[in-house]
Amino acid sequence: MSRLATLPLETFAATLASDAPAPGGGSAAAAGGAMAAGLLAMVVKLTLGKEKYKEAWEELTPLGDRLDDARVRLLELIDEDTKAFDGVLAARRLPKETDAEKAARRKALDEANLLATTVPMQTAFFAHEALKAAPAVLEKGNPNAASDAWAGALAAWAAVLAALANVRINLPSVADPELHRGFREDADAMEKAAGEALEKTRALAKSRGLLA
């Protein structure tokens, strides 16, 4: 299969809308996160180019690099999420007649479920990387692009929460109790941090008249 990130936008949206269960929310979260990182990176670039906003250059330059990296990684995760989902379906279809088959299927399922949890955790992580940059980008960046920074923060937050929902639905299938607990704690902490970053950006957006 060709990479999902190479599909035309309208084809990707139509593929989501089809009755095939994948690509679904996990891949869409990665795609939304990539657009969010792109928007925030644009605001950084529209700031670095302008002498007028020179005071913000030092703080925003490393954020721009991080946002570009996050975008590239999130685009890869669009495919990784769909592949991980397909992996779970494939493992479920393995034969389970003999004891040896059952054991092999159990092992394949454990591995597939672990991957299907790890991948959205990474999507959440990189979308959160983008979201973390948003308050500084909106506060210090080119004010003419403030609505773009706010749009980026909104899409990044939505991507973090959608990815974490995918972590949570896969959690019951993660057999190892230590891993299970680690994922749950990480997901809880990231959900909280994402909410705080959105709130901070929302206050800045409100002060710029971008909200009621």
Added chain:
Amino acid sequence: MSRLATLPLETFAATLASDAPAPGGGSAAAAGGAMAAGLLAMVVKLTLGKEKYKEAWEELTPLGDRLDDARVRLLELIDEDTKAFDGVLAARRLPKETDAEKAARRKALDEANLLATTVPMQTAFFAHEALKAAPAVLEKGNPNAASDAWAGALAAWAAVLAALANVRINLPSVADPELHRGFREDADAMEKAAGEALEKTRALAKSRGLLA
């Protein structure tokens, strides 16, 4: 220029990330809204196909049609937003030496600013159409796709708020006081309704274990 919706996903994200001010938050909001409508439509289709969820068919069937329509319209709005933005820039560059030139420029600017406000208002409207379907889709739809419905609601809400931010930044340029007031009231009302629809969906998502 070829339509933005025909660009590969990764190229669209890279185009957002470039130092060109358009496409920006308005087009990204339309793209995010189209993906949101796609996700929610998928959940409807994964429900209509299954005898097990027959009780939900009557309520979800018309929602599926509305979601497909919203997706198609939002994909068109990706381009319309960027064109409207370019139209404002073009009007600003018109000559303003003579009185006749000044009057013609004023008229062109008024028209361009009005379009640059109307287009994100439409993006907000169709993303809100998708969001309004989310509570029923999550509550009555195929429970195996609950995280997809929640991901759709999140992306739709982000798209509504990003589009409304674009309405608000253009509002000061809308000269007609009646139009100005109408847009502001519509934007305020839609922001409130979107918040309520997200909250309703969030409560359902929480009851399914998709949130901490």
